[in-house]
Amino acid sequence: MDVGEKDKYExxxxxxxxxxxxxxxxxxxxxxxxxxxxxxxxxxxxxxxPLVIGSSSASASMGDSFCSNLWEHPSxxxxxxxxxxxxxxxxxxxxxxxxxxxxxxxxxxSIDRPFEMGWNAASSxxxxxxxxxxxxxxxxxxxxxxxxxxxxxxRAAKFSSFNGGNFSDIVNPFGIPEAMGVYARGVGLMQGPQxxxxxxxxxxxxxxxxxRSKLMTTEASRDLQAxxxxxxxxxxxxxxxxxxxxxSNEEAKQGNGGSGNESNEAESSGGAGGHDEPSALxxxxxxxxxxVLSSKKRKRIVQEAEVDQAKGSQSPVEAAKDGAENxxxxxxxxxxxxxKTTAKHGKQGSQASDPPKEEYIHVRARxxxxxxxxxxxxxxxxxxxxxxxxxxxxxVPGCNKxxxxxxxLDEIINYVQSLQRQVEFLSMKLATVNxxxxxxIEGLLAKDIIQSRAGPSTLGFSPDLSVGxxxxxxxxxxxxxxxxxxxxxNADIIRRTLSSHFTPMTGGFKEPNQLSNAWEDELHNVxxxxxxxxxxxxxxxxxxSQPSGHTKVEL
Amino acid sequence: MNNPHHLNPTSLxxxxxxxxxxxxxxxxxxxxxxxxxxxxxxxRYRRIKVAADKSMAYSVRSRRIWSRxxxxxxxxxxxxxxxPCSGRRSGKTSQAIMKKSSNENTTTRREDGVGFxxxxxxxxxxxxxxxxxxxxxxxxxxxxYIKCLTTQVQVMKKIADFYSF
Numbered sequence: 001m002d003v004g005e006k007d008k009y010e011x012x013x014x015x016x017x018x019x020x021x022x023x024x025x026x027x028x029x030x031x032x033x034x035x036x037x038x039x040x041x042x043x044x045x046x047x048x049x050p051l052v053i054g055s056s057s058a059s060a061s062m063g064d065s066f067c068s069n070l071w072e073h074p075s076x077x078x079x080x081x082x083x084x085x086x087x088x089x090x091x092x093x094x095x096x097x098x099x100x101x102x103x104x105x106x107x108x109x110s111i112d113r114p115f116e117m118g119w120n121a122a123s124s125x126x127x128x129x130x131x132x133x134x135x136x137x138x139x140x141x142x143x144x145x146x147x148x149x150x151x152x153x154x155r156a157a158k159f160s161s162f163n164g165g166n167f168s169d170i171v172n173p174f175g176i177p178e179a180m181g182v183y184a185r186g187v188g189l190m191q192g193p194q195x196x197x198x199x200x201x202x203x204x205x206x207x208x209x210x211x212r213s214k215l216m217t218t219e220a221s222r223d224l225q226a227x228x229x230x231x232x233x234x235x236x237x238x239x240x241x242x243x244x245x246x247x248s249n250e251e252a253k254q255g256n257g258g259s260g261n262e263s264n265e266a267e268s269s270g271g272a273g274g275h276d277e278p279s280a281l282x283x284x285x286x287x288x289x290x291x292v293l294s295s296k297k298r299k300r301i302v303q304e305a306e307v308d309q310a311k312g313s314q315s316p317v318e319a320a321k322d323g324a325e326n327x328x329x330x331x332x333x334x335x336x337x338x339x340k341t342t343a344k345h346g347k348q349g350s351q352a353s354d355p356p357k358e359e360y361i362h363v364r365a366r367x368x369x370x371x372x373x374x375x376x377x378x379x380x381x382x383x384x385x386x387x388x389x390x391x392x393x394x395x396v397p398g399c400n401k402x403x404x405x406x407x408x409l410d411e412i413i414n415y416v417q418s419l420q421r422q423v424e425f426l427s428m429k430l431a432t433v434n435x436x437x438x439x440x441i442e443g444l445l446a447k448d449i450i451q452s453r454a455g456p457s458t459l460g461f462s463p464d465l466s467v468g469x470x471x472x473x474x475x476x477x478x479x480x481x482x483x484x485x486x487x488x489x490n491a492d493i494i495r496r497t498l499s500s501h502f503t504p505m506t507g508g509f510k511e512p513n514q515l516s517n518a519w520e521d522e523l524h525n526v527x528x529x530x531x532x533x534x535x536x537x538x539x540x541x542x543x544x545s546q547p548s549g550h551t552k553v554e555l
Numbered sequence: 556m557n558n559p560h561h562l563n564p565t566s567l568x569x570x571x572x573x574x575x576x577x578x579x580x581x582x583x584x585x586x587x588x589x590x591x592x593x594x595x596x597x598x599r600y601r602r603i604k605v606a607a608d609k610s611m612a613y614s615v616r617s618r619r620i621w622s623r624x625x626x627x628x629x630x631x632x633x634x635x636x637x638x639p640c641s642g643r644r645s646g647k648t649s650q651a652i653m654k655k656s657s658n659e660n661t662t663t664r665r666e667d668g669v670g671f672x673x674x675x676x677x678x679x680x681x682x683x684x685x686x687x688x689x690x691x692x693x694x695x696x697x698x699x700y701i702k703c704l705t706t707q708v709q710v711m712k713k714i715a716d717f718y719s720f
Contacts, residue, residue, distance in 0.1 A: 385690055385691050388695055388698065389694060392698050395698055395701050395702065396701065409674035409675065409678065410674055412701075413677050415701065416700070416701060417681060419701065419704035419705065419707075423604070423607060423608075423704065423708060423711065424604060426711035426715055427604040427711065428603075428604075429715045429719070430579065430600075430714060430715055430718070431596050431600035431602075431603050432596055433715060
């Protein structure tokens with residue numbers, strides 16, 4: 001067992017696990033939708049996974065560490081679970097976002113690349129592609145459209161309010177112009193695609209994703225972005241109407257492209273591309289819309305993926321126009337976003353255009369989904385559950401390859417059972433073992449365990465036997481008080497010795513003569529034994545290794 | 556040489572370690588270790604197990620549903636042993652607390668439309684206090700519970716190794 005500090009260990013563990021967990025989680029999200037709908041999306045999913053893996057790990061690790069911190073803080077822990085507390089939660093997530101803010105430009109560019117790659121790869125395969133609301137740089141075309149949509153601005157404002165601190169923090173550093181202000185909030189999303197994700201009102205998601213946004217700044221962020229977009233799409237899909245979804249996507253796009261100049265450029269380039277796509281999108285959108293009507297979240301994902309794919313295929317073309325990656329990213333995002341938007345706008349005539357608004361969680365019904373408040377709430381709940389399942393996947397070792405909630409739950413159950421059994425077994429072991437030192441065990445063990453030093457065996461020897469042994473060889477570091485006077489109070493001596501010279505003995509334990517006796521006595525009364533033999537042992541060399549070994553056997 | 560990296564003294568691990576060690580010393584002081592009859596050992600084992608659970612639940616305080624449920628269970632059990640009357644009384648208050656906590660968290664268990672009822676039920680049985688949680692909170696509590704369990708196992712392993720090396 002890793003003896004390192006708990007925090008570090010957890011962090012490392014999470015980092016390691018996140019690599020697997022995130023990828024698996026992400027890939028499962030991808031495959032999830034694909035498997036349900038058609039074979040095509042599945043193949044597409046697999047291709048996208050490699051891209052996702054890299055980024056997801058980074059974000060996942062951060063997310064996990066963040067989540068672990070949340071565990072420790074009761075106030076925040078509530079946030080994790082409850083989306084309603086949007087504003088307050090934003091503070092915690094804003095911290096995560098702070099990091100993301102640091103490198104918006106780099107993040108965006110990094111995001112663009114993977115996104116572009118992802119799109120190129122996926123476009124050919126996925127029909128609809130996965131709609132990534134956070135598509136960075138998709139702002140341009142969508143932006144223009146959005147600007148005309150005052151309702152969208154209102155929603156964007158709401159949208160930003162959901163993320164609480166995240167948005168506000170994000171907006172300022174970018175210095176995005178007023179017109180873009182609303183959309184610029186989406187920029188924060190870029191770094192934290194989760195922000196868009198959280199629009200749906202799922203706090204946990206935002207919390208986790210905000211952490212991911214932290215990682216966004218890293219190189220892996222690119223992949224993560226692509227990944228996040230995909231994941232974001234799924235939750236977003238579930239929770240929004242087509243109209244609102246489109247708008248949110250636009251917001252995300254704008255946010256992504258947000259870095260001011262980049263977004264502007266992207267907008268211009270994207271705008272051109274966007275217009276071209278709508279026609280193509282309509283065709284795909286039609287298909288997707290039909291599918292969307294199923295009310296299944298997975299289908300949505302696939303549909304949107306298909307739509308996105310269509311957009312994605314177009315985006316590369318657009319990308320060719322713009323040399324800059326950002327622009328390309330923007331194009332991709334924008335075109336995809338725009339296409340989707342336009343397609344959706346076209347379709348929206350028939351569909352409910354006004355997303356239902358709930359009091360607490362501002363969840364928007366997805367396109368084709370019932371706008372009934374119950375189903376919306378259900379969708380939100382499902383999102384929460386899937387988020388938590390992903391987190392658990394990280395906690396439980398060996399669950400990365402497992403896909404599917406049922407199997408995951410079984411794994412979790414087995415793991416919890418095994419842990420409980422381990423506790424029982426260890427308590428039985430502790431009941432049978434004989435304590436060597438009763439008095440100062442607490443302090444000694446506390447130091448040892450909390451500091452998680454390696455080699456508990458070394459510790460076991462030194463404190464008991466070395467106490468009160470002036471003639472201890474110098475090889476015994478720290479424990480030989482050097483003429484330590486024999487004292488009557490065992491406990492005091494032990495404590496003093498241990499506290500002052502507590503160091504793990506590396507085995508070279510010197511015992512006075514009568515080692516065997518000392519060992520035997522030690523079992524019953526170590527300290528007394530030490531005192532008894534200390535006088536006689538001065539002259540004698542003690543070969544600690546052997547007696548130690550024997551003692552071990554005896555013990 | 557001490558570990559240069561000192562764990563947060565207020566971390567779950569340190570809190571649990573301190574409490575558990577204290578309980579262990581108390582248990583050891585109660586009876587001589589030399590007695591090795593199976594019943595004695597078994598009794599000690601039960602006591603140690605309870606002490607481990609208790610220390611963990613106390614380390615977490617009431618921040619978590621499962622810790623609250625566990626504390627309530629332990630308290631009611633101890634009360635029942637000491638005094639049946641007080642047990643009833645405490646049981647009532649404890650139940651009131653449990654109900655309150657359950658109301659706070661969620662409605663009674665139900666299918667959340669996700670379709671994992673069987674596994675969820677099994678998980679509910681494993682996690683203390685799980686019957687009163689919906690799937691969403693159940694997963695939350697499970698994650699925290701797993702984290703605490705791993706900490707517990709780590710610490711206990713170290714203690715056992717220390718003793719037996």
